[in-house]
Amino acid sequence: MKKIILTILLGLLCLFLKVKTQQQYTTISGKITDQKGIPIPGSTIKIKDEKTNALANTKGEFNIVSKNQTGTLQISFLGYKSTEIAFNRGKIGPFNIILIEQQSQLKEVEIVSTGYQTLPKERSTGSFTQPIKEAFDARVSTDLLSRLKGITSGLVFNANTGNTVNGRTDLNIRGRSTINANDQPLIVVDNFPYSGDISNINPNDVETVTILKDAAASSIWGVRAGNGVIVITTKKGRINQSLKISLNSNITVSAKQNLNYNPNFLPSSTYIEVEKFLYDKGKYNATLSDIISYPAISPAVEIMANGGKLTSADSTSQINRLKTIDVRAANQNLFYREPIIWQHQLNLSGGSEQLSYYLSAGYDKNLQTVKYNDNDRLTISTTNTYRPFKKLELSTGIYLTKSLTNKDNTLAILTGNQQLNYPYLSYQDKNGNPIPITRNYRNSYVSTAPSKGFLDWNYIPLNEPNTTTNQSNAMDTRLFAGLNYQLIDGLNLDLKYQYQKTSTESQIQYGIDSYTTRNMINQYSILTNGKVTGHNIPLGDVLSSQNASLNAYNLRAQLGYQKKLGKHDISLLSGYEISESKGSSIGSTLYGYNENTGAFKDVNSNTIYALNPSGDSFIPSGTSVNGTIERLRSVYAIGSYAYNQKYTLTASARMDGSNYFGVEANQKSVPLWSAGIKWNISQEKFYQLSWLPRLSLSATFGYNGNLDRSTTGVTVFNTVNNARFTGLNYAEITSFGNPELRWEKSSQTKFGIEFSLIDQILSGNIDYYLKKGTDLIGTTTLAPSSGVSTFRGNFAEMKGRGLDISLNSNNLKGKFNWRSYLLFSHVTDKVTKYDLTAASNQILNADGYNGKSIVPIVGRPVFSVFSQPWAGLDGQTGDPKGYLSGTISKDYAALNNAKPSDLIYNGPGRPTISGNLTNAFDYKDFSLILNISYKFGYYFRVASVNYSLLYGNSLIPNQDYQNRWQKPGDEQYTHVPSSIYPSNTARDNFYANSVIHVDKADHIRLNDISLSYTFKKARLHQLPFENLQIYGYLNNFGILWKSTNSKLDPDFVPQITTTTISPTPRSFSLGLKLTL
């Protein structure tokens, strides 16, 4: 194709030459290369003030004929800095012309998208940020959001939150803007908020990501923009682009989880010591004597309790054998593997004068680190734009994602169940055969089960994965249609419609051989005179299914007007949009299911049955129906005016209405607006700084909104099945209404500077901003005598401010290129109004970590780390000591109720300084990118031994137990208090909250390194393709420096009850990108 075009062009050129040579003409020739000497074919050569054009051939060479004898050649190529060369009769070449690549020069014509419009960054006043493009492109991942980590200014990835613990990302744009409402940014994909799971988007289909950070940028998204907006645009074809095919394929291999990282563990020998201690104290007396419910007893205690029957030598040797076991090794070998991810994507794009298209297919397969857990994803998308004539543009898009997930929960049950979490578990006998372990009942009960007619009641973990299938199938369909029509010159009508349907079908089939099914059948078996005489739950598999679907549509009608009148640039936009997102889910459970015939049996879920060995219960019906609707109706307008490219004014306004529940109609709609101004100083005549050719200042102000959908204006309840004792349907009150509920409002004021030094040696921008949240949803803790412990309303206010600096530098240019990107964000927040004064014990417990409540304190960040002053251990008893109004005290009840002012404020619980340094190097066709990120200015709390939990219902260990105070003098080298029994919760709380457990979380991390080599046709002409890139990528390299002496990674801090947290292991990817 290209060849043909070229031949035609050359032919035309020849014709041209032939005709023109009859006059006095000058022929100029030359060769165009980049800095490395690589030819740039297709570069445009123009002669100034003439209509003559020429293109460089594949070797970068050109000939051009001028009708004048002197003149100026203008050479340009997209992505390179244009250059001019004077010629005259004596100087007609051949010239060696070197075009300089414009790495960051591209930014000047950078187009940003708000989801409502695309506009040149130059003409916008708002803060728009895009991730560092080359680092973003070099990353390998199957999900999009994690690619933004550490390369996007102002976007912080939080750690240790409820989201991250569950494997999702937890983001903040410019810090936190709310206390209790939704705190995650709005994600917009191709102009509309994305309703499904963002992991359905294949990152290889993504063209650009833009973060809307200030009000001028994001306010147009109204009530949903309170936490900022992430605008994602997928790839499209371009008009007049020849067919481009590219293939990307890679494989990622990771290390196994480090199971030894988690400190909430005691080695078997110590664990058994603890059990022995408790046994001697009689802790297990009640459990051991329970011959009604036969509660599970750990193997070691079982041996101790059998003391009378075994010889003591026997039991000692049995105990000693247990002491040598480390369950982590067994878990590592039997349940973990090195995860592997394959990722392939093929896309085609191109366009003619009237049509452009993009077609892509992707397939990912992910074998997760825990065996029997995997998922694959197929993504297919196509977008077409049709421009039948100049005034009309029609576009369509179809996006399909299909994914299949296989799960196996065996390991999760073993490690998540504190009652099963013995460090001396073993799953195999000497010969490697799977063996049973104690789960719900004592062995003495389980072993007699078959003789009574029960199904085998043993729990054999290694047999479990084969007996249960747990699969979910998800399908995400997104259809898009758009129309853009130019009504009159400058006035456009734009209509957009999107429909999205996501459906997830999950099925868990517990086979008859699975423990879950056998246990259920046995529990509900009818026992007459000690023998099973019938089954209330029929023999067969248990099939539990859940179908969830989401139907969403968005519709937008928009009028845009753009006009340039001399020095005046006017752009106006107004529109109307509605959206609806409907979710529904239906669940059911079938008993006695036979996979081959599809047969199942009915059970009676409305009767209480006696359970074996004790208790009574309904048969869980597993039936559930749920439905949600979110509706939003908005009108909006955006306007901008620029004068002479020097001054820009922007404004936006939006009015939203939603079906926010139970709120009075007049409070359902909320007007939000923004305004901004920009001054390009460098365009002024008086501006003289030639070393700083670009400088502009901007200021913006505006409002965003937010809401908390779980808070309602009226008291509401939901209906639940099977009330205790009666089996009736009953109601639970889910929310105590507050009729005065309003939307949250947050304002942001921003001052920005953008600059660029000569030749882009250094360029960047600096933003300083102030945020203010009003009408924030606050939780008031009410006295329990009110009947409700918490009550929500618009009680709170907060303030925040920060600084975002982003600098790009070209350190070295030439054969060896070195570019640096430095991002720096400083953000602080402060609660300024909160009706409630929290008690000390609440304050101490609120540090932003997973599962902990938010307890705002006026004058402090939303997440603050507080602690108790520490006076060491008592030398005689090993008791922890604190300070009560200045004097040393061991009155733990009083210490826990100390005045909040007596607590130590350590600092914020979330980073106040964060950013990264990315360095990119090129040498010839090699390219290397290194990303280092840092987080500073925050604190974390380390868990230590808690005797109430260690000696409680289940034994919750922490390795600090081994360093506990045991005899006078120990206080010299340990701060772990002595063990007391029964434990004292107040003493444990005081110790857990003392200042010795708070540490600085500051750290620097090497995120990733990517290295690539590209074979370019431009250099190797015999190549049958345009480009072939081979790349390697090392991710999650690890911590380079941390402030704490603790072994913990501050981004992976386990709470005392968590045994499964450890840092994400390193991974390595190898792949290729082929472009035809």
Add this chain to the structure above:
Amino acid sequence: MKKQHKLKIIKSVTMLYLIPILILATQLSCKKNWLEAKPSKSLIVPNSLNDYQQILDNTNIFNNGLAALSEINADNYYTTYANWQSSGSAVERNSYTWAKDLFAGETVCPDWTNAYRNILYANIIIEGLTKIDAIPANEKEYNSIRGGALFHRAHNLYNLAQLFCPPYHDQNASNQAGLPIRTNAKVNEPVIRANLKTTYDQITSDLSNASALLPETQPYLTRPSKNAAYAMLARVNLAIGNYKKALKYADLSLQLNHQLLEFSSLNQTANFPFTLFNKEVIFHCAAGTYLILSGVRFNVDTTLYHSYDGNDLRKTCYYKLSGTEIKFKGSYVGNNSFFSGLAVDEMLLIRAECQARANNTIAAMSDLNTLLKTRWKTENGISTFIDKNAANAGDALAMILTERRKELPFRELRWTDLRRLNQMPAHATTLTRLLNGISYSLPPNDSRYTLPIPPNEITSSGIEQNQR
């Protein structure tokens, strides 16, 4: 020609796009109530009688897990040092030893929190009903729901008063601190402690109102009936020493139900001889659970166990021997949790006691004998019980109180009985417990008969704490 053709295509394509969009826009957005749609199916604003009945049918909160600290403080049981040490919370352990500092740094107490939650639920129902018109067609249902809510409000307030208020004395009830009383659903309205008299007045007036509204029978024993309101009034009036009224209401209750279980017909060897909703039950309710009082951890007081006659079937229906330990199995819930509802046997004993106190020895003994006859072994279908006789009313009262103790253990009644009987020197008891060689005792009328209010209540609302 070609151009025209092209235009045609464009036109039709444009239409294809435009029409559905415009239809949708007009269809969906202009509806006035488009934004009124309920955001979640599960969100229901209660506004019908059926909705309120469903709230009332939340047996998980109204009929289960209620006040249990009284049993821990009372003397029906003992526990071993090992089991005491391994009990869940300091509140349990300190209740056992009647320690002055009950909470020892702990702040929350489910007995308090749950009772007030139930009171709020009741108030939501009572308030919500005011927005529904009572018409003849729904009057019965309406009254039943309103009566049920009033009953629960009183029931929970009464339970709280047994723990957190001093024992009732007519003379100084107006000067003693009662409870915070909430009669509306305004959760953020501050409330202080009313005096003790007002507290009990609230309880009795709610119950009287409930008794007028409630139907005589309900399809489920978890729903309060007229009889439940009478029985509760009898219980409350007995607690505050208003024997006349206690007699009146026990009598009204027994007129509605006086069926007694024949213990000889029960399976005495069963793990749990009594079944849920047996015919003596007037109102079903199960007490909350604390680890110290879980089935395997506590033993029945030996003196109590040995006080039963050889022919008294309560000894085998209520208790079993596990080795040398005596275990309780006599709950009317039919499992390990204690029954704290209302039953006919309690009503008979209240009526008997009040008759004795009113000097009606014969009537008193008649009630007592009626009850005991059903508790005794039978021979050839005839009870082996021989009617007891009392020399005088005082003798009768003593006998009735003894049988009350033996009939109603682990019903969450003993603590209140101790509190009220300690005011009569003849029936006052000093409680003692032995733990790890240390003896703890609770003399009659000690200030520790009133529990301190949970610290989280004191910090949040600043109400007056009890002196202990």
